[in-house]
Amino acid sequence: MVALGGVVSVVIAVSFFIGRYTKTEVSFADNTDSFASKVDVLKNEVIENIAKCESGNAPKDKALVVYDNNSRGTLKGKNIASIGVMQMKVSTIQHFWKVLHNEDISNYDATILALDNDKAKALAKEAIFGIEGGVFHWTCANKDIINQVTFIKKLK
Numbered sequence: 001m002v003a004l005g006g007v008v009s010v011v012i013a014v015s016f017f018i019g020r021y022t023k024t025e026v027s028f029a030d031n032t033d034s035f036a037s038k039v040d041v042l043k044n045e046v047i048e049n050i051a052k053c054e055s056g057n058a059p060k061d062k063a064l065v066v067y068d069n070n071s072r073g074t075l076k077g078k079n080i081a082s083i084g085v086m087q088m089k090v091s092t093i094q095h096f097w098k099v100l101h102n103e104d105i106s107n108y109d110a111t112i113l114a115l116d117n118d119k120a121k122a123l124a125k126e127a128i129f130g131i132e133g134g135v136f137h138w139t140c141a142n143k144d145i146i147n148q149v150t151f152i153k154k155l156k
Helices: 007-017 035-055 090-101 107-115 117-130 143-153
Strands: 065-068 080-083
Touching: 035 117, 035 143, 080 090, 080 107, 090 107, 090 117, 107 117, 117 143
Parallel strands: none
Antiparallel strands: 065 080
8 A cells, every 4th residue: 555655545545445535634744653553543533433323422421321122133132231432232342352352351341341432442443453353243334334444454
């Protein structure tokens, strides 16, 4: 991608690749910014878009909990709680944590993590960009978001 003319071309390519204008604001005036930091801005945009779709980017003090009726038939039962800004289930957090950190996390700690917007977004970012298929754990992972994630992963 660097052969395309640098980070400006990467952002333009992402915009054309997903077939729409991206609202990412990246400062290109400061040449000291690393390529990795600019890619990180694109990753953060994906996380913010998922948060907006999943919960309206609910504030931490709302302590959002939504019960899933399992209408898609993908869960082991009905009324499984999706928690916080990223609307993650406790079992999903536990799975991500185990894969990413090779540690178990309790139901309590997983719930507290989900209710902390910054920590939930950080874990979602790690999972989406660090675990194959991680993005598919979100209902809002539409074609545009999946294309963005796929493209950003290729920028390494």
